[in-house]
Amino acid sequence: MPSSPRTGSSVSGPTRRNGMEKRVDRDWWKSLFDDLYLITDSRSVCDEGLTRKEVDLILELTGASKEWRILDLCGGQGRHALELARRGFCSVTVLDYSESLVSLGKEAARKEGISIHFVRGDARNTGLSDDSFDAVFILGNSFGYFLEEDDDRKVLSEAYRLLIPGGVFLLDVSSGDYVRENFRPLAWHEIGDDIVVCREREMRGDRVVTREVVLSKREGLLRDACYSIRLFGEEELNAIAREAGFRHIQTLSGLAFHEKKGDYGFMNSRIYLLGRK
Numbered sequence: 486m487p488s489s490p491r492t493g494s495s496v497s498g499p500t501r502r503n504g505m506e507k508r509v510d511r512d513w514w515k516s517l518f519d520d521l522y523l524i525t526d527s528r529s530v531c532d533e534g535l536t537r538k539e540v541d542l543i544l545e546l547t548g549a550s551k552e553w554r555i556l557d558l559c560g561g562q563g564r565h566a567l568e569l570a571r572r573g574f575c576s577v578t579v580l581d582y583s584e585s586l587v588s589l590g591k592e593a594a595r596k597e598g599i600s601i602h603f604v605r606g607d608a609r610n611t612g613l614s615d616d617s618f619d620a621v622f623i624l625g626n627s628f629g630y631f632l633e634e635d636d637d638r639k640v641l642s643e644a645y646r647l648l649i650p651g652g653v654f655l656l657d658v659s660s661g662d663y664v665r666e667n668f669r670p671l672a673w674h675e676i677g678d679d680i681v682v683c684r685e686r687e688m689r690g691d692r693v694v695t696r697e698v699v700l701s702k703r704e705g706l707l708r709d710a711c712y713s714i715r716l717f718g719e720e721e722l723n724a725i726a727r728e729a730g731f732r733h734i735q736t737l738s739g740l741a742f743h744e745k746k747g748d749y750g751f752m753n754s755r756i757y758l759l760g761r762k
Contacts, residue, residue: 505687506694508711514630517712518561518583525682525699525708533568539657540568543622546737546759547653551575553619558644559608559627563590563601570599578602578618580611609639615646620653626755628658629715637715641729648762654731656758660738661716663754664693679703691716722758731760 510516543565549555551573557566560579567590569577579601581587587605594601606612608623621644631637644654665688673683685696692713699708719736726734738756 505685505696505711506689506713508696509632509694509713510711511632513710513712515582517710518581519585520589521699521708523562523586523589524676524680525697533564536564536568539624540565540572542757543624543655544572546757547620547655549574549620549653554578554617556580556613556618556621556644556647558611558621558623558640560622561590561625561627562586562593563603565622565624566590566601567593567597567599570594570601571597575600578604578613580604580606580608580613582607609636609643611643611647613647616649616652618647618652619649620655621648622655622657624655624657626657626659626714628656629717630712631715632713634715638725638728641725641731645730645762650762652762654726654758654760654762656722656726656760658717658722658756658758659714660754660756661691661718661721662738664716667754680707689713717756719756719758722756726758726760731762734758734760 543549552575554576555566555569555574555578557563557577557579559581560566561581561583563579566577566579579587579590581590581603582605584605587603590601591603594603604611604613623640623644628640629637641656648654668686668688670686671684672686673681675681679702681700681702683698683700685698687694692715694711694713696711697708698706701707719738723734723736736756736758738754
C-alpha cells in the first residue's frame with residue numbers, strides 16, 4: 486500500500502468529501518466502540534505501559550489521594566480505572582455508553598479481584614447524584630464526538646454538577662493544532678498477521694471526518710464506518726471549561742506517550758486541561 490500523502494493531495498475530491506461526511510451518523514459513537522475497537526486501537530487503548538505513564542501524569546497533575554471518589558467519565562473498558570485500583574484507589578467509578586466495553590471492564594476487574602463500579606450511561610445526563618465525586622476525569626480523547634457543540638458543553642456541565650465543591654476536573658484531548666499541522670489524509674496499520682486498519686480522513690471546518698475500513702485477511706471486511714470528531718485548541722478548551730463553571734484552569738499541551746513513532750491518529754499529541762469546581 487502506498488505511503489500516506491500529505492495535506493493537499495488529490496486523493497479526495499469535493500464529491501467524495503461530501504459523500505463521506507453524509508455517511509456520518511449523528512450517533513456513530515453508540516456503535517463504534519465495541520470489541521473490534523479494542524483491536525483497531527489496541528496500540529493505544531490496550532497498551533498497559535502507555536496507560537501506566539498516563540496514570541503517572543494524572544496523579545502528578547491532580548494530587549489525587551487513594552480515598553478520593555473518582556469518576557472516569559466516558560471511560561470505556563476502564564483501562565485507567567483498573568490501573569488506579571491496582572495502585573490502591575478504593576472508590577473508582579467508570580461510566581460509558583458502550584455496553585460491550587462496560588461488560589469487558591467488569592470482567593477484567595472480576596478476574597483481577599479489583600473493586601470498580603461500572604455504569605452504562607450517557608455522559609450528558611448520567612443520572613448520578615450531585616456533588617458525589619472528588620475528581621472527574623475524561624481521558625483518552627473521549628470528548629468532541631457529538632455533532633452539536635451544545636452536547637459537548639452538556640458533558641462538561643454534567644462533570645461540574647457531579648463534583649464536590651473544590652473537586653478536580655481533568656480533560657485529556659487531542660491537540661487540534663497538532664492534528665492540523667501534521668494532517669495525514671490516509672493512514673493504515675497492520676495488527677498481527679490478520680487485521681489491516683485503513684483510515685481516510687478529511688478536514689471539515691473544526692472537525693476531522695474519518696472513514697475507517699477494517700479488513701481481515703481470513704474473514705474479509707469487518708468494518709466500513711464513518712465518524713466525526715471535533716478538534717480543540719487550548720484557548721477554546723479554556724473558554725468552554727470556564728463556561729461550565731470551572732476555575733483555576735491550567736493546560737499542558739504537546740504531551741505524547743507512545744514510545745515508537747507512528748500515526749496514532751488522535752492520540753499522537755495531547756492537551757491536558759485541569760480545573761476545579
